[in-house]
Amino acid sequence: QVQLVESGEDSVQVGGSLRLSCTATRSVFSFDEMGWYRQAPEAPENQRELVASITSDSRTKYSDSVKGRFTISREIATNALNLQMNSLKTEDTAVYYCHARKVVNVEGSTVSIWGQGTLVTVSS
Numbered sequence: 001q002v003q004l005v006e007s008g009e010d011s012v013q014v015g016g017s018l019r020l021s022c023t024a025t026r027s028v029f030s031f032d033e034m035g036w037y038r039q040a041p042e043a044p045e046n047q048r049e050l051v052a053s054i055t056s057d058s059r060t061k062y063s064d065s066v067k068g069r070f071t072i073s074r075e076i077a078t079n080a081l082n083l084q085m086n087s088l089k090t091e092d093t094a095v096y097y098c099h100a101r102k103v104v105n106v107e108g109s110t111v112s113i114w115g116q117g118t119l120v121t122v123s124s
Contacts, residue, residue: 002026004098004115008083011121016088022081022098022115028074031100032056032110036072036083038094039117048097052083065091088122095119 008020035053052062052072071084098115
C-alpha cells in the first residue's frame with residue numbers, strides 16, 4: 001500500500017518561509033497528479049482547500065491565495081513533493097496534507113492517497 005509522509009511542521013513569524021516535503025513509498029513521478037491541501041483551524045472537519053498541485057507532465061496550479069508566494073515541485077534525489085512557502089501570512093496557518101492521485105484502469109478510475117498532515121503555524 002502506497003503511503004505519503006509529510007515533514008516540515010513548524011511555527012514561523014509573518015513574512016517568514018517554510019518548506020514542506022512529502023515522501024512516498026513509490027516514485028512521486030509515478031502519480032498522475034500530486035498536490036498540497038490545507039485545512040484551517042476553524043474549517044469544518046474534512047473541508048480541505050487545494051493549495052497547489054502538479055501533474056505528471058509538470059503542469060502546476062495554485063490557489064489565488066498563495067499564487068506568487070508558494071511553489072510546488074518534485075525532487076528526484078529525495079523522491080519528494082515539496083512546497084516552498086514564502087511571505088507567510090497568519091491566514092496560512094493550517095494543517096497541510098499531501099495528496100496523490102493515480103488512474104488505475106482504462107475507464108479512468110482513480111486511487112486517491114492522503115498523508116497524515118503536518119501543522120504550519122504563522123504568528124504575528
